[in-house]
Amino acid sequence: MGRIIEEIYVWRLPVRFYHWINALCMVVLFVTGMYIAAPLLSPPLGEAVWYKGMGWWRYMHFVFAFIFIANFLFRLYWALFGGDKYARFGGFRPWSPSWWGKPFREQVESYLFLRTDEPNYVGHNPVAALAHFVFIFCGSTFMILSGLAMYGENNPGGFNETLFGWMIPLFGGSYTLHFIHHLGAWMLPIYVIMHLYAVIRHDVVDRTSVTSSIITGFKHKVEEEPV
Ligand code: HEM
Ligand code: HEM
Incomplete structure (x- = not known):
């Protein structure tokens, strides 16, 4: 077993605000x-x-779209320059074989109940980091670029069309872009089901109070480096 820490402040206020505004x-x-x-x-x-x-x-879609974009940009800033150990991009290296190796495999096995001892991370575990990268970072980037391109159609020659209009021919026209933006939307329920399974399961199985950590900021009985 690694070092057991009774209580640790993991998610700082900006990250918690980001989480709930984003949700x-x-x-x-x-x-x-x-x-x-x-x-x-x-x-x-x-x-x-x-x-x-x-x-x-449509008005509500656009109001929340711009709040969503601002919140996303804030989280990017916080990941790059926030000085927050657990919320930085720092430890996330999916291109490295060491990242894909044992820690990732063990976490997947434990989610599938194929192993009894539970890896127990302070920040995001490798599977969570990958899920957030694919669904939240790549997914949001696509939804924002495609959304702004379609929004730009309201005002030909305007700011949004000039900056993001290239998405429309790239995807073969406005109709196909609507369709792909629509398909992208269905990533959300898929992500939320996996996300809630993962966080609630952690609470039930290892009692680290992961679920409430995104409200209080604190996790309990976490190990610095699981072995
Ligand atoms: C639409 C709904 C939701 C979305 C899109 C979402 C998205 C996210 C994202 C992007 C993160 C990473 C946070 C970061 O590093 O900035 C995260 C973490 C987290 N979320 Fe959610 N979330 C949603 C709903 C919920 C709900 C309802 C709960 C609680 C019941 C929850 C609990 C957590 C917890 C505990 C973490 C930290 C996980 C960890 O320890 O790695 N989320 N969520
Ligand atoms: C999680 C993020 C988002 C989700 C789940 C989402 C979902 C959707 C869906 C399902 C549609 C209908 C597509 C169709 O079948 O025609 C749509 C349309 C649209 N969305 Fe989004 N969207 C998101 C983000 C954004 C953003 C950031 C913008 C930026 C302004 C945006 C702008 C638009 C526009 C302009 C339309 C077309 C409206 C129309 O043709 O009347 N969306 N969105």
Whole structure:
């Protein structure tokens, strides 16, 4: 066993704020995005001019999109320059064979209940780091670039179209980009199911209070370096 630490402050306030703002934005963007794709609520009878249903859902999508973008940029800044040991990009080296080796394999085995002793990290474990890189970093980057390109279509020749418009021909047109942005949205429920399984399972199996750590900042009984 590695060194046991009774209580350690892992997630600083900026990271916790980022987490919950990001979670809220993603849920709102998913729901409003699905409404844009398939409006469930049809307007009651009357003159169409009085019903701004779709306009409201699209407006909400864009309001939360810009909060989401600002929050994402803040987290990038914090990962690169934040001076926060557990929230930096520092330890994340998926290109290195040592990273993919034993620690990664052991963590996957433990998630699948194929081993009894539990690796127990202070910050993100290697599987969590990879999941966040693929789903949250790459996923958000794609959703932001494609979203801003589609948003730019509102104002041809404007700021967004000039900066991000290249995404539309790259993906073969506006319709296909809508479709791929839509497919990208479905990454969210897949990620959330895996994420909640992982964090709640940690609490149940190793009692390190991982789940509440993203609210309080503290984890309990964690090992500095699992062996
Ligand atoms: C987690 C992030 C996001 C999710 C889950 C999401 C989801 C969706 C979905 C499902 C659609 C409907 C696509 C279709 O079938 O036509 C959509 C449309 C759209 N989204 Fe997003 N989106 C996200 C982020 C963004 C961002 C950051 C922007 C940037 C402004 C954005 C801008 C747009 C635009 C412009 C449309 C097209 C609206 C229209 O054609 O009326 N989205 N989004
Ligand atoms: C849409 C919903 C959610 C999304 C998109 C999401 C996303 C994330 C991301 C990106 C991180 C990494 C944080 C960072 O390093 O900046 C994270 C960590 C974490 N999240 Fe969530 N989260 C969601 C919901 C939740 C919920 C509902 C809970 C609690 C019940 C939760 C508990 C945690 C915990 C405990 C961590 C730290 C995990 C660790 O020790 O490595 N998350 N989440």
